[in-house]
Amino acid sequence: MPGVKIVVPVKLMPDAVQAPAIGSTLHTVNDRANWVSEVAFATGVMREYALRKHTYAELKAAGLGAQAAQHTIKKVCDAYATLRGNLRAGNLGEPGSKRRKKAESKPVVFRPQAAHPFDERCLSWQYDAQTVSIWTISGRLKNVRFACSAGALKTLRECRKGESDLIERDGVFYLIAVCEIPEAEQYEPDQFIGVDLGIANIATTSTGYLAAGHGLNRYRKRQLRLRKKLQTKRTKSAKRRLKVRRRKEARHAANVNHIIAKQIVTEAERTSSGIALEDLGGIRQRVRLRKPQRVALHSWAFHQLRTFLEYKARRAGVPLVYVDPAYTSQECAHCHHIDKKNRVDQARFVCRSCGVVAHADRNASHNIAARGEAVWTAGRESRVPDTP
Incomplete structure (x- = not known):
């Protein structure tokens, strides 16, 4: 019976030497993904195997390992597949609309901090020591510490399966691990x-x-007032406060x-x-x-x-x-x-x-x-x- 897939985020805690290497790796693979996206858009080749012929050698020359290069190409192909799916579903407007034209007229772009997948060859977990070994463009980094709750660690140890995504959020690195939890047998409802x-x-x-919903609605209205108030000030301190408050409302609602x-x-x-x-x-x-x-x-x-x-x-x-x-x-x-x-x-x-x-x-x-x-x-x- 197939399991239930959930994601478990863990916070990486690299030291002063490890952090720049991880950050540089994430920025590099996303920069190369943008280049691959431009090639795919210009040539119209958006299938993984065919696109590999156009880009794999250049990615290897840019310092990416074999697995990292493969994942970069696959990430771009998946992004275009998602775009095509949204266009077919009408999520980006009707044909000829301004929003749809904008989406179709330029390549898919990846942010420098966007998630990048790491498989078993690029990333290994040491649960007892709560460390990971991860590939970077500067070489393999070992003993990179991570932090998570006891329940999350138990889930990782017992159910982690497949790839994990590395992301950077507000200067902090996270690994988003996919876990497959056994699905309970469905009963006949009374x-x-x-x-x-x-x-x-x-x-x-x-x-x-x-x-x-009045509590959550009141909370959202208060957050909206605070955002408007800070946005009108346009000072450095106001912008700093806006950055700190980002995603706070989304976390509360979740x-x-x-x-x-x-x-x-x-x-x-x-x-x-x-x-x-x-x-x-x-x-x-x-x-x-x-x-x-x-x-x-x-x-x-x-x-x-x-x-x-x-x-x-x-x-x-x-x-x-x-x-x-x-x-x-x-x-x-x-x-x-x-x-x-x-x-x-x-x-x-x-x-x-x-x-x-x-x-x-x-x-x-x-x-x-x-x-x-x-x-x-x-x-x-x-x-x-x-x-x-």
Whole structure:
């Protein structure tokens, strides 16, 4: 059974001699990746084996090892494959749009600190000593210390598999290791927990759990005010403070999403239930909002919470299904009457047919749970015995 892939970041702690070598290596491979990208764009050759004929010798001459050169070429090919996928999916606008033309008119560019993959030949781990041995353009560096939590070290020791990415963030080096955790066997659910996702309430379940969003929304508004205030000053100290605060909001939101996902999956596992989610793919393109509301919608990580729920459910063996989100907020969970007027306001639901009064998000979560059971029943194998 395939495992669940997660990433474990560890912080490298090189000494005064090791740090410049690692930094120079990362900058060099990304600079060479930009050159390979220019060659691929100019020649139209974007397949790995064919592109290798045009660039491998020059990469070796620039001081890159055989594996580093191969990974540099592969990284460029993967970047162009991602670009083509985004173009086909319409993520960069319609054909002829300004954004799409801009993406198609120039080569893919890599930042000097961008991630670069290292495989087993370029990187080895010594877990007991908490050190790594890593290839650099200055030679092999041994005994480079790394720091991580005890739980992360245990996961690395038992489950690390495949490549690890080296990145530089604010002058600090990190290794992002891929770990494959065994996936629990999925059980047959007794019922389904419907999860309604929103902005005012981040997640509301049919079992009564409600993750209110006012705290996170208030935090985001405060961060927005602080950013505007610092940006208007334009002083060196203000720019320094902006740099320190970068990614702080994203880390806070990710932590909140982890907590919510863990709570929902734990409840489902405890009650032998499945999880039903709305399929919210493309919501940013479908929904039309006033300008003040767009910040709230585009700041909230719908996809991130869904991803957290997916992998935590797989690790626990909890069944998870997606349902059609159409009219879940307008349908009465008791009599199934659908009417736009049923949704009185953001928080209150009053059915125009049977008169039931309910919390709007709670009502929607019950509709999602019922649809989840229907999807599961339709998708599983028939229990009817074979005809003798």
